[in-house]
Amino acid sequence: MIKLNCGINRKIGQPGFGSRGASVNVELELESTLASDTALLQDRIRRLFTLARSAVDEELGAEDPQAPQGQSVAVSQGPANGQTRPPRPASEAQLRAIRALCDQRGLDGEQQAAERFGRPLRDLLLPEASALIDDLKSRTPDPR
Numbered sequence: 070m071i072k073l074n075c076g077i078n079r080k081i082g083q084p085g086f087g088s089r090g091a092s093v094n095v096e097l098e099l100e101s102t103l104a105s106d107t108a109l110l111q112d113r114i115r116r117l118f119t120l121a122r123s124a125v126d127e128e129l130g131a132e133d134p135q136a137p138q139g140q141s142v143a144v145s146q147g148p149a150n151g152q153t154r155p156p157r158p159a160s161e162a163q164l165r166a167i168r169a170l171c172d173q174r175g176l177d178g179e180q181q182a183a184e185r186f187g188r189p190l191r192d193l194l195l196p197e198a199s200a201l202i203d204d205l206k207s208r209t210p211d212p213r
Contacts, residue, residue, distance in 0.1 A: 071099045073114055077121040081129050091128040095121045116185060116204060123196040123203075159198030164190060166202050175211030 073096065080090040097117055103110045159167075167190065171178040182190040185204075186197050193201070 071101055071103060071110075073097045073099065073117050075114075075117045075121045077118070077125045079125050079129060089129060091125045093121050093124045093128075116200070119200045119203060120197060123200045127196050127199075156194040156196075159191075159193040159195055163195070163198035163202060164193075167198060167205065170202065170205035173210040174205060174208050176205070176208075181205070 074094065075096075076092065076094040078090065078092040080088045082088050095117055097113070099110075099113060103113065167181070168178045170176075171181060178190050181201060182188060182193055185201060186193060
């Protein structure tokens with residue numbers, strides 16, 4: 070087995086010289102046969118970083134460093150008392166977008182969710198669905 074471990078930390082400044090920070094570490098086990106397919110292995114690594122980055126961005130409401138100037142990641146702020154909320158499920162709009170993008174690319178949305186996150190499409194969390202949408206948008210549509 071190959072273990073991929075990705076960690077993302079980010080701090081953002083707050084008024085009065087304060088800051089808020091968030092970090093996430095994600096580990097994924099893959100079959101060792103991926104070591105011989107470097108393109109697929111790189112894809113899995115990129116997906117893992119995308120998922121981790123999306124989770125930190127959502128938690129902080131931080132600007133996406135890859136977004137055009139002035140655009141930020143759409144997020145909700147966490148509770149002020151320091152308690153954590155349970156992760157939010159993917160929205161119906163996200164699930165519809167995933168299904169549509171998969172249809173355009175000749176892919177099975179359920180299979181994509183299972184391969185990437187190990188659960189059915191309907192059980193994806195908001196940042197996972199967002200990462201999957203970004204990944205699907207980067208793929209070329211099926212020319213059928």
